[in-house]
Amino acid sequence: xxxxxxxxxxxxxxxxxxxxxxxxxxxxxxxxxxxxxxxxxxxxxxxxxxxxxxxxxxxxxxxxxxxxxxxxxxxxxxxxxxxxxxxxxxxxxxxxxxxxxxxxxxxxxxxxxxxxxxxxxxxxxxxxxxxxxxxxxxxxxxxxxxxxxxxxxxxxxxxxxxxxxxxxxxxxxxxxxxxxxxxxxxxxxxxxxxxxxxxxxxxxxxxxxxxxxxxxxxxxxxxxxxxxxxxxxxxxxxxxxxxxxxxxxxxxxxxxxxxxxxxxxxxxxxxxxxxxxxxxxxx
Numbered sequence: 001x002x003x004x005x006x007x008x009x010x011x012x013x014x015x016x017x018x019x020x021x022x023x024x025x026x027x028x029x030x031x032x033x034x035x036x037x038x039x040x041x042x043x044x045x046x047x048x049x050x051x052x053x054x055x056x057x058x059x060x061x062x063x064x065x066x067x068x069x070x071x072x073x074x075x076x077x078x079x080x081x082x083x084x085x086x087x088x089x090x091x092x093x094x095x096x097x098x099x100x101x102x103x104x105x106x107x108x109x110x111x112x113x114x115x116x117x118x119x120x121x122x123x124x125x126x127x128x129x130x131x132x133x134x135x136x137x138x139x140x141x142x143x144x145x146x147x148x149x150x151x152x153x154x155x156x157x158x159x160x161x162x163x164x165x166x167x168x169x170x171x172x173x174x175x176x177x178x179x180x181x182x183x184x185x186x187x188x189x190x191x192x193x194x195x196x197x198x199x200x201x202x203x204x205x206x207x208x209x210x211x212x213x214x215x216x217x218x219x220x221x222x223x224x225x226x227x228x229x230x231x232x233x234x235x236x237x238x239x240x241x242x243x244x245x246x247x248x249x250x251x252x253x254x255x256x257x258x259x260x261x262x263x264x265x266x267x268x269x270x271x272x273x274x275x276x277x278x279x280x281x282x283x
Contacts, residue, residue: 018228022053024049037236073104080115086119109134153178161187185215190263212241
């Protein structure tokens with residue numbers, strides 16, 4: 001497995017396994033099969049409701065803790081944000097059955113972001129979270145967080161796929177030492193991604209599927225990818241992307257697929273902001 005080095009020296013696998021939308025009662029099986037397939041980066045979130053299944057799979061795997069890279073995410077907290085962020089972290093850690101996290105992400109750029117981040121900085125300094133970062137932060141919010149706080153996020157996990165490529169934003173993050181991580185790398189099949197003629201044609205040249213081409217395109221750009229699947233054969237297929245390399249011409253051709261717009265939701269839309277910022281777990 002190839003790795004990337006975060007801005008604090010922590011090594012992170014370039015390809016991992018995400019569990020978004022995997023039902024809680026199927027998570028342990030799926031993660032166990034992913035670990036058997038060879039995944040060592042696992043990505044979950046308090047908001048997914050399946051941290052306990054991830055934890056059970058880790059425990060039963062017998063894989064040494066130091067070989068795993070486990071990520072979970074903080075949801076928007078009520079005041080006092082500092083106190084509630086620590087409580088939320090400890091709750092996630094207990095559900096996962098771990099004594100530390102490799103990466104803790106602020107899931108949304110809402111609420112008392114500064115208060116939440118201050119506690120995350122403290123967790124990082126204490127060694128409870130080896131790396132900290134954010135998710136769904138657009139450029140203005142990310143730069144604001146960087147210039148007004150002590151620790152620069154190690155990671156920003158954002159929607160990134162062939163139809164929303166975020167190349168300019170990736171360049172900006174790189175200037176500030178923030179690693180881009182993709183969610184929705186397959187665009188959840190929107191815009192008929194899995195039958196896209198260009199991606200299919202490229203895949204045919206290498207004997208690879210459209211999904212493998214999409215993942216190779218992401219990782220070749222240095223984008224950390226966390227594809228989700230509940231099928232063991234697809235899990236193995238998604239890992240099998242490091243034995244070929246896209247040409248500059250193919251990378252340029254894929255760049256033409258970019259629409260420049262989200263296929264899911266706009267974090268600048270007042271209705272979306274109201275819904276996300278007002279949502280509480282368990283409510």
